[in-house]
Amino acid sequence: MMFRLGVFDDARVIEALRAHFEAAYANTAPGSAHALEIAALQTPQVRFWSAWDQGALLAIGALKRFAPRHAEVKSMYVVEAMRRRGVGGEMLRHLIADARTGGVHQLWLETGSWDYFRPAIGMYLRHGFAETGPFNDYVADPNSMFMVLDLRD
Structure with a gap:
Protein backbone atom coordinates (compact mmCIF):
# COMPACT_ATOMS: atom_id res chain seq x y z
CA MET A 1 0.00 0.00 0.00
CA MET A 2 1.29 3.44 -0.97
CA PHE A 3 -0.01 6.72 0.46
CA ARG A 4 -0.14 9.87 -1.66
CA LEU A 5 -0.68 13.38 -0.33
CA GLY A 6 -3.08 15.81 -2.00
CA VAL A 7 -4.28 13.90 -5.07
CA PHE A 8 -7.29 15.83 -6.34
CA ASP A 9 -6.67 15.52 -10.07
CA ASP A 10 -7.56 11.83 -10.33
CA ALA A 11 -11.12 10.89 -11.31
CA ARG A 12 -11.03 7.87 -8.96
CA VAL A 13 -10.33 10.12 -5.98
CA ILE A 14 -13.14 12.48 -6.99
CA GLU A 15 -15.50 9.50 -7.38
CA ALA A 16 -14.51 8.18 -3.92
CA LEU A 17 -15.18 11.60 -2.42
CA ARG A 18 -18.56 11.74 -4.17
CA ALA A 19 -19.44 8.28 -2.82
CA HIS A 20 -18.28 9.35 0.66
CA PHE A 21 -20.48 12.46 0.59
CA GLU A 22 -23.50 10.52 -0.68
CA ALA A 23 -23.14 7.84 2.00
CA ALA A 24 -22.59 10.40 4.77
CA TYR A 25 -25.68 12.39 3.82
CA ALA A 26 -27.85 9.32 3.15
CA ASN A 27 -26.99 7.75 6.52
CA THR A 28 -27.21 10.82 8.74
CA ALA A 29 -30.08 13.05 9.78
CA PRO A 30 -30.34 16.39 7.96
CA GLY A 31 -27.90 18.89 9.42
CA SER A 32 -25.81 16.22 11.13
CA ALA A 33 -23.40 15.25 8.32
CA HIS A 34 -20.01 16.93 8.65
CA ALA A 35 -18.06 15.59 5.66
CA LEU A 36 -15.73 18.18 4.15
CA GLU A 37 -16.43 19.12 0.55
CA ILE A 38 -13.56 19.00 -1.95
CA ALA A 39 -12.73 22.72 -1.70
CA ALA A 40 -12.51 22.47 2.11
CA LEU A 41 -10.13 19.50 1.78
CA GLN A 42 -7.74 21.67 -0.24
CA THR A 43 -7.13 24.30 2.46
CA PRO A 44 -3.77 24.72 4.26
CA GLN A 45 -5.23 23.28 7.51
CA VAL A 46 -5.96 19.93 5.83
CA ARG A 47 -3.66 17.09 4.80
CA PHE A 48 -5.59 14.85 2.40
CA TRP A 49 -4.28 11.34 1.76
CA SER A 50 -5.19 8.57 -0.65
CA ALA A 51 -4.10 4.93 -0.36
CA TRP A 52 -3.18 2.96 -3.48
CA ASP A 53 -2.14 -0.57 -4.44
CA GLN A 54 -0.81 -1.25 -7.93
CA GLY A 55 -2.63 1.74 -9.37
CA GLU A 72 -9.41 15.98 13.47
CA VAL A 73 -9.74 12.90 11.28
CA ARG A 100 2.25 12.41 15.54
CA THR A 101 4.91 13.55 13.09
CA GLY A 102 3.15 16.91 12.88
CA GLY A 103 3.24 17.40 16.65
CA VAL A 104 -0.43 16.70 17.29
CA HIS A 105 -1.16 15.80 20.93
CA GLN A 106 -4.84 14.95 20.57
CA LEU A 107 -6.53 13.52 17.52
CA TRP A 108 -10.30 13.94 17.42
CA LEU A 109 -13.09 12.71 15.20
CA GLU A 110 -16.81 12.98 14.68
CA THR A 111 -18.71 10.13 13.10
CA GLY A 112 -22.33 9.20 12.75
CA SER A 113 -24.15 7.26 15.44
CA TRP A 114 -26.41 5.32 13.04
CA ASP A 115 -25.95 1.60 12.26
CA TYR A 116 -24.13 2.41 8.99
CA PHE A 117 -21.24 3.83 11.04
CA ARG A 118 -20.91 0.89 13.49
CA PRO A 119 -17.99 -0.78 11.62
CA ALA A 120 -16.07 2.52 11.61
CA ILE A 121 -16.80 3.11 15.29
CA GLY A 122 -15.46 -0.36 16.10
CA MET A 123 -12.31 0.33 14.11
CA TYR A 124 -11.74 3.65 15.91
CA LEU A 125 -12.18 1.97 19.30
CA ARG A 126 -9.73 -0.80 18.34
CA HIS A 127 -7.16 1.88 17.50
CA GLY A 128 -7.41 3.51 20.91
CA PHE A 129 -9.99 6.25 20.36
CA ALA A 130 -12.34 6.87 23.29
CA GLU A 131 -15.81 8.33 23.23
CA THR A 132 -15.95 11.95 24.39
CA GLY A 133 -18.17 14.99 24.06
CA PRO A 134 -18.27 17.60 21.32
CA PHE A 135 -15.05 19.42 20.47
CA ASN A 136 -14.00 22.48 18.50
CA ASP A 137 -17.15 23.92 16.82
CA TYR A 138 -19.35 20.83 17.19
CA VAL A 139 -22.43 20.77 19.41
CA ALA A 140 -24.08 17.82 21.12
CA ASP A 141 -26.10 15.84 18.56
CA PRO A 142 -27.73 12.42 19.04
CA ASN A 143 -26.78 11.63 15.43
CA SER A 144 -23.06 12.15 16.10
CA MET A 145 -20.44 10.31 18.09
CA PHE A 146 -17.32 12.20 19.17
CA MET A 147 -14.03 10.43 19.88
CA VAL A 148 -10.48 11.38 20.86
CA LEU A 149 -7.07 9.70 20.84
CA ASP A 150 -4.29 11.07 23.06
CA LEU A 151 -0.99 10.97 21.15
CA ARG A 152 1.29 12.25 23.90
CA ASP A 153 3.89 9.71 24.96
Whole structure:
Protein backbone atom coordinates (compact mmCIF):
# COMPACT_ATOMS: atom_id res chain seq x y z
CA MET A 1 0.00 0.00 0.00
CA MET A 2 1.29 3.44 -0.97
CA PHE A 3 -0.01 6.72 0.46
CA ARG A 4 -0.14 9.87 -1.66
CA LEU A 5 -0.68 13.38 -0.33
CA GLY A 6 -3.08 15.81 -2.00
CA VAL A 7 -4.28 13.90 -5.07
CA PHE A 8 -7.29 15.83 -6.34
CA ASP A 9 -6.67 15.52 -10.07
CA ASP A 10 -7.56 11.83 -10.33
CA ALA A 11 -11.12 10.89 -11.31
CA ARG A 12 -11.03 7.87 -8.96
CA VAL A 13 -10.33 10.12 -5.98
CA ILE A 14 -13.14 12.48 -6.99
CA GLU A 15 -15.50 9.50 -7.38
CA ALA A 16 -14.51 8.18 -3.92
CA LEU A 17 -15.18 11.60 -2.42
CA ARG A 18 -18.56 11.74 -4.17
CA ALA A 19 -19.44 8.28 -2.82
CA HIS A 20 -18.28 9.35 0.66
CA PHE A 21 -20.48 12.46 0.59
CA GLU A 22 -23.50 10.52 -0.68
CA ALA A 23 -23.14 7.84 2.00
CA ALA A 24 -22.59 10.40 4.77
CA TYR A 25 -25.68 12.39 3.82
CA ALA A 26 -27.85 9.32 3.15
CA ASN A 27 -26.99 7.75 6.52
CA THR A 28 -27.21 10.82 8.74
CA ALA A 29 -30.08 13.05 9.78
CA PRO A 30 -30.34 16.39 7.96
CA GLY A 31 -27.90 18.89 9.42
CA SER A 32 -25.81 16.22 11.13
CA ALA A 33 -23.40 15.25 8.32
CA HIS A 34 -20.01 16.93 8.65
CA ALA A 35 -18.06 15.59 5.66
CA LEU A 36 -15.73 18.18 4.15
CA GLU A 37 -16.43 19.12 0.55
CA ILE A 38 -13.56 19.00 -1.95
CA ALA A 39 -12.73 22.72 -1.70
CA ALA A 40 -12.51 22.47 2.11
CA LEU A 41 -10.13 19.50 1.78
CA GLN A 42 -7.74 21.67 -0.24
CA THR A 43 -7.13 24.30 2.46
CA PRO A 44 -3.77 24.72 4.26
CA GLN A 45 -5.23 23.28 7.51
CA VAL A 46 -5.96 19.93 5.83
CA ARG A 47 -3.66 17.09 4.80
CA PHE A 48 -5.59 14.85 2.40
CA TRP A 49 -4.28 11.34 1.76
CA SER A 50 -5.19 8.57 -0.65
CA ALA A 51 -4.10 4.93 -0.36
CA TRP A 52 -3.18 2.96 -3.48
CA ASP A 53 -2.14 -0.57 -4.44
CA GLN A 54 -0.81 -1.25 -7.93
CA GLY A 55 -2.63 1.74 -9.37
CA ALA A 56 -5.96 0.97 -7.66
CA LEU A 57 -7.43 3.47 -5.20
CA LEU A 58 -8.20 1.79 -1.87
CA ALA A 59 -9.14 4.58 0.53
CA ILE A 60 -9.04 8.28 1.34
CA GLY A 61 -8.62 10.16 4.58
CA ALA A 62 -7.63 13.56 5.88
CA LEU A 63 -6.39 15.40 8.94
CA LYS A 64 -7.68 18.87 9.70
CA ARG A 65 -5.70 20.89 12.19
CA PHE A 66 -7.94 23.15 14.30
CA ALA A 67 -5.45 24.17 17.00
CA PRO A 68 -1.64 24.01 17.27
CA ARG A 69 -1.65 20.56 18.94
CA HIS A 70 -5.12 19.32 17.94
CA ALA A 71 -6.33 17.78 14.70
CA GLU A 72 -9.41 15.98 13.47
CA VAL A 73 -9.74 12.90 11.28
CA LYS A 74 -11.91 13.88 8.29
CA SER A 75 -13.26 12.13 5.22
CA MET A 76 -12.25 8.57 6.11
CA TYR A 77 -13.64 6.38 3.34
CA VAL A 78 -12.72 2.95 2.03
CA VAL A 79 -13.67 2.04 -1.53
CA GLU A 80 -16.58 -0.43 -1.34
CA ALA A 81 -14.68 -3.33 -2.95
CA MET A 82 -11.85 -2.94 -0.41
CA ARG A 83 -13.92 -3.03 2.77
CA ARG A 84 -13.35 -5.64 5.48
CA ARG A 85 -9.76 -6.20 4.30
CA GLY A 86 -7.96 -4.01 6.83
CA VAL A 87 -7.60 -1.05 4.47
CA GLY A 88 -9.45 1.34 6.80
CA GLY A 89 -7.16 0.37 9.66
CA GLU A 90 -4.09 0.97 7.50
CA MET A 91 -5.36 4.41 6.50
CA LEU A 92 -6.17 5.25 10.11
CA ARG A 93 -2.70 4.14 11.28
CA HIS A 94 -1.20 6.33 8.55
CA LEU A 95 -3.25 9.34 9.67
CA ILE A 96 -2.27 8.75 13.31
CA ALA A 97 1.43 8.55 12.34
CA ASP A 98 1.11 11.72 10.24
CA ALA A 99 -0.54 13.51 13.17
CA ARG A 100 2.25 12.41 15.54
CA THR A 101 4.91 13.55 13.09
CA GLY A 102 3.15 16.91 12.88
CA GLY A 103 3.24 17.40 16.65
CA VAL A 104 -0.43 16.70 17.29
CA HIS A 105 -1.16 15.80 20.93
CA GLN A 106 -4.84 14.95 20.57
CA LEU A 107 -6.53 13.52 17.52
CA TRP A 108 -10.30 13.94 17.42
CA LEU A 109 -13.09 12.71 15.20
CA GLU A 110 -16.81 12.98 14.68
CA THR A 111 -18.71 10.13 13.10
CA GLY A 112 -22.33 9.20 12.75
CA SER A 113 -24.15 7.26 15.44
CA TRP A 114 -26.41 5.32 13.04
CA ASP A 115 -25.95 1.60 12.26
CA TYR A 116 -24.13 2.41 8.99
CA PHE A 117 -21.24 3.83 11.04
CA ARG A 118 -20.91 0.89 13.49
CA PRO A 119 -17.99 -0.78 11.62
CA ALA A 120 -16.07 2.52 11.61
CA ILE A 121 -16.80 3.11 15.29
CA GLY A 122 -15.46 -0.36 16.10
CA MET A 123 -12.31 0.33 14.11
CA TYR A 124 -11.74 3.65 15.91
CA LEU A 125 -12.18 1.97 19.30
CA ARG A 126 -9.73 -0.80 18.34
CA HIS A 127 -7.16 1.88 17.50
CA GLY A 128 -7.41 3.51 20.91
CA PHE A 129 -9.99 6.25 20.36
CA ALA A 130 -12.34 6.87 23.29
CA GLU A 131 -15.81 8.33 23.23
CA THR A 132 -15.95 11.95 24.39
CA GLY A 133 -18.17 14.99 24.06
CA PRO A 134 -18.27 17.60 21.32
CA PHE A 135 -15.05 19.42 20.47
CA ASN A 136 -14.00 22.48 18.50
CA ASP A 137 -17.15 23.92 16.82
CA TYR A 138 -19.35 20.83 17.19
CA VAL A 139 -22.43 20.77 19.41
CA ALA A 140 -24.08 17.82 21.12
CA ASP A 141 -26.10 15.84 18.56
CA PRO A 142 -27.73 12.42 19.04
CA ASN A 143 -26.78 11.63 15.43
CA SER A 144 -23.06 12.15 16.10
CA MET A 145 -20.44 10.31 18.09
CA PHE A 146 -17.32 12.20 19.17
CA MET A 147 -14.03 10.43 19.88
CA VAL A 148 -10.48 11.38 20.86
CA LEU A 149 -7.07 9.70 20.84
CA ASP A 150 -4.29 11.07 23.06
CA LEU A 151 -0.99 10.97 21.15
CA ARG A 152 1.29 12.25 23.90
CA ASP A 153 3.89 9.71 24.96
